[in-house]
Amino acid sequence: xxxxxxxxxxxxxxxxxxxxxxxxxxxxxxxxxxxxxxxxxxxxxxxxxxxxxxxxxxxxxxxxxxxxxxxxxxxxxxxxxxxxxxxxxxxxxxxxxxxxxxxxxxxxxxxxxxxxxxxxxxxxxxxxxxxxxxxxxxxxxxxxxxxxxxxxxxxxxxxxxxxxxxxxxxxxxxxxxxxxxxxxxxxxx
Numbered sequence: 001x002x003x004x005x006x007x008x009x010x011x012x013x014x015x016x017x018x019x020x021x022x023x024x025x026x027x028x029x030x031x032x033x034x035x036x037x038x039x040x041x042x043x044x045x046x047x048x049x050x051x052x053x054x055x056x057x058x059x060x061x062x063x064x065x066x067x068x069x070x071x072x073x074x075x076x077x078x079x080x081x082x083x084x085x086x087x088x089x090x091x092x093x094x095x096x097x098x099x100x101x102x103x104x105x106x107x108x109x110x111x112x113x114x115x116x117x118x119x120x121x122x123x124x125x126x127x128x129x130x131x132x133x134x135x136x137x138x139x140x141x142x143x144x145x146x147x148x149x150x151x152x153x154x155x156x157x158x159x160x161x162x163x164x165x166x167x168x169x170x171x172x173x174x175x176x177x178x179x180x181x182x183x184x185x186x187x188x189x
Contacts, residue, residue, distance in 0.1 A: 007032035010087050010135075012080070014067060014124065015094030017044030020143065024091055025060060026052055035060035038076075039094065040067065067094045067120030068112040077127020086138075087131040092121045093143040095165070098158040110160040117164025122171050129184070138184040142172045148188075 011028050015021040016037035029035045029052045037060045039045040045062045053059030063080070065072040080087075096116040098109055125140060132138030146152050148165035172188040179186060 010034045011089040012036045012087055013091045014038045017041050017048050021093040022048045029056045038063045067116035073120045073123045077124050081127055081130055084131045086135040087128055088135045089139045090128055091141045098161045099156050100158050102159045113160040114164045118167035132184050136183050140186045142168050142188045144168045144188045
């Protein structure tokens with residue numbers, strides 16, 4: 001089956017080194033998109049990009065940074081904004097997974113989990129608004145998961161991860177409101 005509409009589109013995916021992010025990268029590259037894969041683990045992002053390159057004949061660009069580090073996020077988004085005329089789709093999939101009970105984790109793990117999911121994702125999105133708007137029909141897709149829905153019980157994830165996903169739910173709604181009337185659609189999955 002061949003889907004039209006992604007050839008020539010530039011898609012940025014956070015958390016693209018494995019799991020759902022890597023799956024998005026494979027499918028979108030197969031459909032002809034120019035994929036930019038980001039993640040915090042150089043080996044995972046590079047390996048996934050190489051596999052896509054072997055599969056499609058065109059290796060996606062990779063950018064390594066940590067969503068939990070506001071400085072790295074801000075510098076990466078600025079560099080991308082300065083170098084890219086347009087971005088058609090931003091898939092905010094990156095989030096630091098943290099399983100278990102809150103008393104099993106130190107303060108750093110808790111802060112990193114919430115920071116990567118909420119602060120880092122919001123800063124990265126904010127930094128890419130200009131090239132998303134320049135596409136004329138930009139899309140922001142936030143991958144929230146079931147953990148971001150109201151009244152959903154914990155399923156092995158930590159309270160920090162659960163809180164981060166709820167923060168992404170609020171962020172999605174806030175982006176919808178703030179970007180209303182601009183050529184950027186905001187949605188969540």
